[in-house]
Amino acid sequence: MGENLEILQSVQSQYKKAVEDLSLDQAVYEILKDPERLIEVSLPIKMDDGSTKVFKAFRSAHSSILGPSKGGVRFNENVNANEVKALSMMMTIKSALLSLPLGGGKGGLRVDPKSLSEREVESLARSYVRAMNNYLGSDIDVPAPDVNTNPKIMGYFVDEYIALNRGRLDLGTFTGKPICLGGSLARTEATGYGLALSVKYAYEKRGESLELKTFAIQGFGNVGYFAAKYLSEFGAKLVAVNTSDKTAESGSSAIYKASGFDVEDLQAIREKEGSVLKYDEAEKITNEEFFALDVDILLPCALENSIDEKIAPSIKARLIGEGANGPTTDKAVEILEDKGVLIIPDILANSGGVLVSYYEWVQNRTGEYLTFEEVQDKQREKMTRVLDEVFAIANDKKVNLRRASFMKALQRLSDGLKFRGRF
Ligand code: GLU
Numbered sequence: 001m002g003e004n005l006e007i008l009q010s011v012q013s014q015y016k017k018a019v020e021d022l023s024l025d026q027a028v029y030e031i032l033k034d035p036e037r038l039i040e041v042s043l044p045i046k047m048d049d050g051s052t053k054v055f056k057a058f059r060s061a062h063s064s065i066l067g068p069s070k071g072g073v074r075f076n077e078n079v080n081a082n083e084v085k086a087l088s089m090m091m092t093i094k095s096a097l098l099s100l101p102l103g104g105g106k107g108g109l110r111v112d113p114k115s116l117s118e119r120e121v122e123s124l125a126r127s128y129v130r131a132m133n134n135y136l137g138s139d140i141d142v143p144a145p146d147v148n149t150n151p152k153i154m155g156y157f158v159d160e161y162i163a164l165n166r167g168r169l170d171l172g173t174f175t176g177k178p179i180c181l182g183g184s185l186a187r188t189e190a191t192g193y194g195l196a197l198s199v200k201y202a203y204e205k206r207g208e209s210l211e212l213k214t215f216a217i218q219g220f221g222n223v224g225y226f227a228a229k230y231l232s233e234f235g236a237k238l239v240a241v242n243t244s245d246k247t248a249e250s251g252s253s254a255i256y257k258a259s260g261f262d263v264e265d266l267q268a269i270r271e272k273e274g275s276v277l278k279y280d281e282a283e284k285i286t287n288e289e290f291f292a293l294d295v296d297i298l299l300p301c302a303l304e305n306s307i308d309e310k311i312a313p314s315i316k317a318r319l320i321g322e323g324a325n326g327p328t329t330d331k332a333v334e335i336l337e338d339k340g341v342l343i344i345p346d347i348l349a350n351s352g353g354v355l356v357s358y359y360e361w362v363q364n365r366t367g368e369y370l371t372f373e374e375v376q377d378k379q380r381e382k383m384t385r386v387l388d389e390v391f392a393i394a395n396d397k398k399v400n401l402r403r404a405s406f407m408k409a410l411q412r413l414s415d416g417l418k419f420r421g422r423f
Helices: 005-021 026-032 081-097 118-135 151-164 187-205 222-233 263-273 287-291 330-338 352-366 372-397 401-419
Strands: 037-046 052-063 069-076 104-110 141-145 214-218 237-242 254-256 283-285 297-300 319-321 342-344
Touching (some): 005 081, 026 401, 037 081, 037 118, 052 081, 052 118, 052 141, 069 081, 081 104, 081 352, 104 141, 141 352, 187 297, 187 319, 187 342, 187 352, 187 372, 214 222, 222 237, 222 297, 237 263, 254 287, 330 342, 352 372, 372 401
Parallel strands (some): 069 141, 214 237, 297 319, 319 342
Antiparallel strands (some): 052 104, 254 283
16 A cells, blocks of 8 residues: 555645645645546456466546546556556646646556566456456547557557457557557657657757767666667767666676767667677676766666665766656655756656657547658657746746646646636
């Protein structure tokens, strides 16, 4: 029950603060402090060896005030109710911040997908949709990929959903789908691309360029890889990668190379060997050494709470771009901001994913599909506009970027609640 309570309380207190900052009606906080709906199910799965295992699964539909609840489904061994609640509350903020006609949701399955065969993963994915079917739909709640889920899993979701709903092809029920099943070009790249755009924006705002700035990435999944790829294209240099690999020797959880990595070399190693830590021509360093590296930019792109008050004092980076959701604890944020570190918060820095999910949803509705360049142009233009607005609020109100983002989002949510007659 107490699991992940800290992150939930932290998000709730950010909502509360924004309601106070904007002098909104207290009802706004009361309505938004908990999800509209939280589903918890147990899914029994026949394993390949003939045994039956039962997996816990969740879906939190936090808010549908501005549109259908929207957000990913993660497969991870620590998934719990408080985590999906907190993450769904962040999704509501992201959608509102981007002025999308969408709300916020998040789902999860408690499992280590690496311990399953492909058939077992498929079976779990299908049984997740069977359990949630009555509460999914392009106008109700729209899942997408998240940690350890991908277009392939969205393909199983789509197939099961169609089978359960009399063959009805409601493609906008899921986003992040394979392209041939109505997915959007540039969706897979979107979160990492948006993170790289946000970091570039922050440098340009200070009148500096990214050229030869060094960066370190924690997590080399979909977000980490694409952020690294685009930041390298923008001229910055990737010098360290930290990743979870249970098979790695203790004391070697990251790799460091002062002359810089070729991002595609790392991706090739990861695809071939299953982990970037198998890359030989780099120095192996510990988790603590990784965070204490003298780099310009640090991008946590793994899980929540990876930067806490123990790690924060050693961090030398001047800018942190949160690719993961909730990677920096409140105490760590305080320590870092006291040192003058600029944090581009998750709800802004990683919002490219849900933004392009929205473009996918729109394409599914209109039946007219955009090119890769068209999607990236739209994403860049929209994110730049939102970054302009958030930086301006932060500057005017003398608050950090997270608080400014919450203020912008909460104003819209409060207006939505008011016009719907909720207070
Ligand atoms: N899982 C992503 C996130 O945390 C994307 C959600 C979506 O596309 O709906 O923002």
